[in-house]
Amino acid sequence: MPLINDFFIDIDRRWGASSEGKIPLRIIGSSALMLQTNYERGTKDSDVLETTDLSVRAKERLIELAGQGTELHLRHNMYLELVFSGLPFLPQKAVYHRLNDLNAELHHLELEVLDIVDVVVSKLKRFHSNDRSDIEAMIEKGLVPHDRLVSRFREAVDYYEGVGLI
Numbered sequence: 001m002p003l004i005n006d007f008f009i010d011i012d013r014r015w016g017a018s019s020e021g022k023i024p025l026r027i028i029g030s031s032a033l034m035l036q037t038n039y040e041r042g043t044k045d046s047d048v049l050e051t052t053d054l055s056v057r058a059k060e061r062l063i064e065l066a067g068q069g070t071e072l073h074l075r076h077n078m079y080l081e082l083v084f085s086g087l088p089f090l091p092q093k094a095v096y097h098r099l100n101d102l103n104a105e106l107h108h109l110e111l112e113v114l115d116i117v118d119v120v121v122s123k124l125k126r127f128h129s130n131d132r133s134d135i136e137a138m139i140e141k142g143l144v145p146h147d148r149l150v151s152r153f154r155e156a157v158d159y160y161e162g163v164g165l166i
Contacts, residue, residue: 004034005102007046007076008111011066015108022110024053025062026096028088028122030134032113035099039137041130045081049088049114089125091155092162094118116143121152 015023031046033039048054048062059082066072066080073079088094095115103110114122116138123131138144 003040003076004031004046004078007066007072007078008102008109009105010072010076011062011080012106012109014065014072015061020055020058022106023055023058023062023108024051024110024112026051026112026114028083028114029119030130032119033116033134033138035102035111035113036097036116037138037141037143039134039141041133041137042077044077045079047081047083050082050085088122089156089160090114090118090122091152092159093155117145117148117152120144120149121156124153 026049027035027046028049029047030041034041045068050059062080063082064070068079068081070079095118096112097115099111099113120135120138123135135144
């Protein structure tokens with residue numbers, strides 16, 4: 001089992017009683033890649049997209065349990081970071097996939113991961129060395145069809161131009 005799975009299982013085990021039902025988490029960035037492929041690399045954070053489905057209390061509890069400097073951070077060498085939904089470079093309708101196998105093990109969390117091609121698109125804006133490594137690894141694995149990448153990139157540019165971010 002990938003180490004990142006253990007991280008989310010550990011968060012779920014420590015969650016405690018909740019009246020909210022399962023908490024929906026949208027995972028983006030390299031964590032999304034690692035959760036849906038056999039790709040692994042060292043990363044310090046796992047990015048969770050802030051959505052309207054994520055209550056204020058759930059956000060507070062996530063940071064309390066797995067934010068920077070917590071016991072889980074020290075144990076797993078990884079922490080959760082909440083990312084404002086308008087920040088990532090994505091098409092207006094980003095594609096997410098449920099992690100049915102992992103979700104079956106979770107009692108309090110429900111994980112969705114950003115589609116591999118959309119992760120690659122999001123990494124083109126910053127394009128730091130880790131971003132380039134992630135992109136190259138997904139291309140080498142044959143998980144980034146060129147036509148789809150170009151199409152999704154154009155959709156992201158159109159969206160960002162339309163809302164005045166470019």
